[in-house]
Amino acid sequence: MKIKYFAWIKDITNLEEEEINLNQAKNLDELKTYIIEKYPDLKKYMIKEILRFAINQEYAVNNINLTDEDEIAIFPPVSGG
Amino acid sequence: MKIKYFAWIKDITNLEEEEINLNQAKNLDELKTYIIEKYPDLKKYMIKEILRFAINQEYAVNNINLTDEDEIAIFPPVSGG
């Protein structure tokens, strides 16, 4: 699956997107654990519930199973308009 | 003083404006009496409170004394915008 990062999250991950596979995270909760292990600086934002998640361009709040075709986006609160 | 008529009121008075003097109407109530005598077809609209009055471009609801310099307008409910 493809993971995309936006805004200042990119400054922490140092990349815009990456591929991970189902062994690393088979659902959204596991993905959250995976990325804060890989990027410890994200942990405090995760705890404060500042991070937003979208699966295939739809907001995801609850835990949900992932597939290899999914596109997951991780970003801070939006500020458009 | 100058009396101005607008919209379909003009179709009843057959003129857009006219001059009258203080002897004919020294306040707004007298003016109302004066014009329904002169234009009897206006009477039913006056009774139903459909006519609007403005003195020097400000809405006038209560009776008020008039002067020779005043511009009085008589018109139906507005429909702009």
Place this chain on the structure above:
Amino acid sequence: MIKIQEEDFNSEYEINKIKKLHSNVGAVSSFIGYVRDENNNKKVRSINLEVYQEMAHKQFEKIINKANLKWKLEDSLIIHRYGKLKVNSKIVLVACFSKRRLDSFESCNFIMDYLKKDAPFWKNEFYGEENEWLSNFS
């Protein structure tokens, strides 16, 4: 800015001209009213919009002053046309300029409410051969 005119207007141009004066404006809410092709189940071809000009100016000024007392506006614009207007023609533009959205949005609606209630304009609608003065009392 208040304009009462027969000619059409370009809303982008008119709004830009005012916006340029205010770099602190982040929000412009506007309303454009048009001549519709149908009213009260009758096919409208055009309207003739009569105005009492001097009074319309005074009323617009009053309405804008009232809006400025209630909201933080950097500027405002009313353009109201009169005369013969075909279907699809613009009739009116109201635009309110403020730092933030809520002020521009609420004041624009407020100005339109008062404009419809107080501004001395009268619509004579033309349907084929007939025509009819619009009235709020029938």
Place this chain on the structure above:
Amino acid sequence: MIKIQEEDFNSEYEINKIKKLHSNVGAVSSFIGYVRDENNNKKVRSINLEVYQEMAHKQFEKIINKANLKWKLEDSLIIHRYGKLKVNSKIVLVACFSKRRLDSFESCNFIMDYLKKDAPFWKNEFYGEENEWLSNFS
């Protein structure tokens, strides 16, 4: 109509293009958002607006669908820019087309509310040498 683009737009042109399709439209309410010269007491020079394009499209479609369930709209338009935008630049245009004013007015505000809440755009503000990501959590 949804457009997500880097280029500026002409609101008169964009609104006219849609209005032409609907002779029954009497009311167009619109909102334009601009880059302001100041935010949080800092002098802003420009912003960089990042977007997640595919998601922005989907979210705009959802918001418009929701508005159509609540109000009688003949059409609607969202144009949202991204990229480097200087002070005074337009950021967004939302326009709602309806027979009567109330529908256009309320739906335009509704769409702006949801756009600000859900649309995946992020502003990076530039002040002189520094820059800062805007966030709603500080």
